[in-house]
Amino acid sequence: MPAPAIATENLTRRFGQLLAVDHVNLTVAPGQFFGFLGPNGAGKSTTIKMLTGLLAPSEGRMTILGTDLVQDPVTVKRQIGVVPEGLALFGRLTGAEYLNFVGRMYGLDRKTAAQRAGELLDFMQLSDRPKALVTDYSHGMQKKLAMAAAVIHGPKILFLDEPFEGVDAIASGTLKAMLQRMIARGATIFLTSHVLEIVERLCSHVAIIHQGRLVAQGSIDELRSGVEARVASDGASDASAAARPHEKLTLEQIFLEIVGGARLTGQELTWLA
Amino acid sequence: MAGVSPLPAEVSDRPRGPSNYALFSAVTELRWRLLVNSLRTIRGRLELASRILAGFSVTMLALGGTAFLALVSYFSIVEHHPVYLAIALWGMFAFWQLYPVIGSMASVPFEFATLLRFPMSFSTYWWLAFVYGLVDPVCIVCLLWLCGMLAGIGAASPSLLPGAALALLGFALVNIFLSRAVYLWLERWLAKRRSREIMGLIFLFAIVSFQFLGPIGARLELHPHRSARSLTSLSTVLEFFPPGLAGFSLQQLEVGGTLEALAACAGLAGYSALLALLLNSRLRAQFLGENLSEAAAPVAIQSPGKLREGWDLRGLSGPVAAIFEKETRYLLRSAPVLFMFIMPIVILVLFRVSPGRSGAGSALLLKASDWAFPVGAAYALLMLTNIVYNSFGADGSGLQFFLISPVPMREVLLAKNLAHTAVHAINTTLVLIASSFLYRPPRLDIAFTTGAALLFAFPLNLAAGNLMSVYSPKRYDLAAFGRQRASAATGLIGMLVQMFVIGVSALVIFLAYRTGRVWLAGVAFLPLAAAAFLVYWVTLKKSAQAAMDRREVLVAEICRVASDATTSNRVS
Numbered sequence: 001m002p003a004p005a006i007a008t009e010n011l012t013r014r015f016g017q018l019l020a021v022d023h024v025n026l027t028v029a030p031g032q033f034f035g036f037l038g039p040n041g042a043g044k045s046t047t048i049k050m051l052t053g054l055l056a057p058s059e060g061r062m063t064i065l066g067t068d069l070v071q072d073p074v075t076v077k078r079q080i081g082v083v084p085e086g087l088a089l090f091g092r093l094t095g096a097e098y099l100n101f102v103g104r105m106y107g108l109d110r111k112t113a114a115q116r117a118g119e120l121l122d123f124m125q126l127s128d129r130p131k132a133l134v135t136d137y138s139h140g141m142q143k144k145l146a147m148a149a150a151v152i153h154g155p156k157i158l159f160l161d162e163p164f165e166g167v168d169a170i171a172s173g174t175l176k177a178m179l180q181r182m183i184a185r186g187a188t189i190f191l192t193s194h195v196l197e198i199v200e201r202l203c204s205h206v207a208i209i210h211q212g213r214l215v216a217q218g219s220i221d222e223l224r225s226g227v228e229a230r231v232a233s234d235g236a237s238d239a240s241a242a243a244r245p246h247e248k249l250t251l252e253q254i255f256l257e258i259v260g261g262a263r264l265t266g267q268e269l270t271w272l273a
Numbered sequence: 274m275a276g277v278s279p280l281p282a283e284v285s286d287r288p289r290g291p292s293n294y295a296l297f298s299a300v301t302e303l304r305w306r307l308l309v310n311s312l313r314t315i316r317g318r319l320e321l322a323s324r325i326l327a328g329f330s331v332t333m334l335a336l337g338g339t340a341f342l343a344l345v346s347y348f349s350i351v352e353h354h355p356v357y358l359a360i361a362l363w364g365m366f367a368f369w370q371l372y373p374v375i376g377s378m379a380s381v382p383f384e385f386a387t388l389l390r391f392p393m394s395f396s397t398y399w400w401l402a403f404v405y406g407l408v409d410p411v412c413i414v415c416l417l418w419l420c421g422m423l424a425g426i427g428a429a430s431p432s433l434l435p436g437a438a439l440a441l442l443g444f445a446l447v448n449i450f451l452s453r454a455v456y457l458w459l460e461r462w463l464a465k466r467r468s469r470e471i472m473g474l475i476f477l478f479a480i481v482s483f484q485f486l487g488p489i490g491a492r493l494e495l496h497p498h499r500s501a502r503s504l505t506s507l508s509t510v511l512e513f514f515p516p517g518l519a520g521f522s523l524q525q526l527e528v529g530g531t532l533e534a535l536a537a538c539a540g541l542a543g544y545s546a547l548l549a550l551l552l553n554s555r556l557r558a559q560f561l562g563e564n565l566s567e568a569a570a571p572v573a574i575q576s577p578g579k580l581r582e583g584w585d586l587r588g589l590s591g592p593v594a595a596i597f598e599k600e601t602r603y604l605l606r607s608a609p610v611l612f613m614f615i616m617p618i619v620i621l622v623l624f625r626v627s628p629g630r631s632g633a634g635s636a637l638l639l640k641a642s643d644w645a646f647p648v649g650a651a652y653a654l655l656m657l658t659n660i661v662y663n664s665f666g667a668d669g670s671g672l673q674f675f676l677i678s679p680v681p682m683r684e685v686l687l688a689k690n691l692a693h694t695a696v697h698a699i700n701t702t703l704v705l706i707a708s709s710f711l712y713r714p715p716r717l718d719i720a721f722t723t724g725a726a727l728l729f730a731f732p733l734n735l736a737a738g739n740l741m742s743v744y745s746p747k748r749y750d751l752a753a754f755g756r757q758r759a760s761a762a763t764g765l766i767g768m769l770v771q772m773f774v775i776g777v778s779a780l781v782i783f784l785a786y787r788t789g790r791v792w793l794a795g796v797a798f799l800p801l802a803a804a805a806f807l808v809y810w811v812t813l814k815k816s817a818q819a820a821m822d823r824r825e826v827l828v829a830e831i832c833r834v835a836s837d838a839t840t841s842n843r844v845s
Binding site: 052053054055056073074075077078080082083086087088089090091092093096097100102104105106107108109110111113126133135138149247 | 316466467581583584591592594595596598599602603607608648668669670672673674676677678679680681752753808822825828832835
């Protein structure tokens with residue numbers, strides 16, 4: 001049985017008194033397109049930062065492709081690609097210079113780095129402004145460049161923190177096509193997103209974190225079955241009641257059921273037209 | 274229209290816009306809330322304290338200046354020397370117009386047009402913009418100064434008061450409209466990074482040019498007749514500018530030339546009207562929806578050329594070469610850094626063109642021109658420490674890449690240090706060439722001693738710089754000019770290191786000089802350089818480990834966005 005692509009044991013992170021991530025046990029199998037969901041402030045970005053080496057855990061263990069991230073970070077980092085929250089771009093390089101730089105940082109020789117940089121710029125439709133500095137790129141272009149940089153070395157696992165935020169439909173389509181191609185070739189993708197429709201369309205498996213704790217994990221069908229069983233025993237909530245009979249619950253409805261956001265406050269803004 | 278229900282009455286009625294009073298009070302309250310909220314952090318409180326101190330200084334400047342100008346005006350009229358009034362007006366004009374420009378260059382200005390998202394008429398917007406200009410400290414100070422002048426003139430000769438009031442009012446209006454127009458045009462130009470950098474560079478060159486005014490003035494003193502002719506023709510031209518007109522008006526009033534004085538006032542009124550129109554057109558453009566800061570910098574579509582490979586740096590590993598290339602590109606693309614690099618040469622030129630006065634630095638270098646190279650090289654080293662002591666500061670969010678990449682932090686620091694060393698070596702070579710041309714080529718023993726001293730000083734600075742880059746990081750923008758001081762801790766440690774380096778170097782050179790063999794100092798520096806390199810090598814590993822241990826602090830400080838200055842760790 002192959003080692004899990006990503007595994008955490010009691011992964012915990014504290015910021016002073018605040019327990020941001022609370023003993024999370026997560027397992028992602030190789031080849032999965034994995035969505036990591038949670039409301040604002042749930043601990044998603046903190047978890048992904050720990051999994052990519054940007055943040056040290058307070059306690060717990062993380063293994064990536066069987067290698068302990070804390071013990072052997074260099075081996076792990078060679079095999080992963082990351083699009084972090086801040087995109088990690090160098091604003092005063094051109095797109096080509098940046099990709100060349102990243103390629104060489106991952107050990108590619110100069111020729112291969114330049115060749116892949118050119119291909120990626122073409123694929124991401126960024127090659128028509130070769131002399132523009134990254135700082136002058138639009139947000140969507142920067143996101144595409146960050147994505148290109150994350151894959152230039154052919155990583156086995158890709159970590160994406162809100163990859164589709166602020167990206168237009170055309171760019172989003174390009175990114176999705178690339179991600180699906182990577183999955184088809186056996187890569188593992190771990191993404192966080194607030195856009196549940198995208199997660200539902202792309203991901204085979206999801207985990208939901210709420211108030212720092214992992215509250216659900218599995219395939220979308222498994223989560224759906226669990227929620228439907230709970231609804232059957234406890235009665236329908238506002239969210240699941242919205243689903244028509246004989247119609248599958250959407251991921252949004254599943255999510256709302258699990259994190260408890262389905263209950264409306266009852267307060268109405270009567271002055272709002 | 275069957276099937277379409279009318280909108281509710283509250284929605285279909287045309288909403289009434291807020292009153293001007295409501296808008297003014299909302300903007301005032303907004304500024305107040307921003308101030309109060311800024312006090313939640315220590316940085317905010319320190320900022321307020323420094324503003325209070327600055328405010329005290331401005332108050333003293335305003336009151337002192339007012340009293341001084343009142344006296345100058347009084348005695349100018351009593352002693353029949355109204356030309357001093359014109360000189361004072363020129364000084365005030367320069368301060369009124371240039372000081373706000375200096376402030377704008379150093380930072381991204383407040384985008385006044387952002388207020389346009391609120392429902393307001395053009396006239397309200399116009400008055401808001403005008404009042405915003407009036408409450409500017411520089412404007413208040415200058416208006417007080419003008420009041421002082423008026424009081425002085427009135428005290429000396431009450432009959433001149435109405436005419437002087439008219440002239441000074443015209444002068445004040447010109448300045449208010451001009452400063453607002455200049456500010457809004459600057460806001461337009463500075464909205465784009467590229468134009469901001471270009472203007473910043475022009476501004477810095479202007480500042481450097483001011484340094485040459487002293488030497489030029491001193492040279493003019495040597496040719497008084499020719500200088501007098503030039504100044505006379507210059508003053509004729511200057512009379513047609515607003516301060517010249519206001520000064521001319523006051524001079525004519527003093528000698529009874531009422532008509533001429535009124536004509537000058539009419540000239541001032543014309544200037545005011547013209548500038549008001551200019552201001553009006555700028556404000557109208559903003560009001561009609563111009564949005565500069567949102568626009569991407571115009572970049573023409575260029576045909577994709579063949580992609581170039583990274584630099585081929587033999588002897589360096591791929592990642593080290595890549596970081597070396599990145600660092601060098603960053604430095605070469607930064608106008609402030611380039612400016613910093615030419616400063617040692619500018620200083621040598623300045624000393625060279627200054628007429629020698631005993632005791633002055635210029636005289637010292639002209640007498641001992643062999644030491645021009647060591648002085649320039651030491652200055653170049655001091656300039657580079659700004660970057661060396663905060664080597665992650667300019668990386669911004671790119672710092673995260675170093676943390677997620679498989680390259681050990683030790684190699685990252687090493688590559689950055691190599692790039693800084695290479696840049697310093699080139700800079701020192703340029704200083705050597707410049708000092709050879711401007712003064713004379715340094716003696717071989719002095720050149721050797723200087724090189725050996727640098728081999729001692731630079732590794733020590735790199736070692737301290739690496740530690741401070743990790744323990745006291747501070748984000749800075751390589752494209753921005755000014756207001757980017759290092760942290761206090763970095764400043765202190767940097768100063769201590771420089772004191773140590775300069776102290777040891779001075780002692781070694783002094784002892785060698787006493788023996789009459791300066792080259793001995795060079796020899797003595799070699800073991801010191803070896804020791805300094807050992808210190809560097811040991812601290813490199815420790816700095817790298819500290820960088821990984823303190824990665825959260827580094828990310829929080831370097832990767833934060835401007836509006837997020839007080840956030841430390843963001844969760845989720």
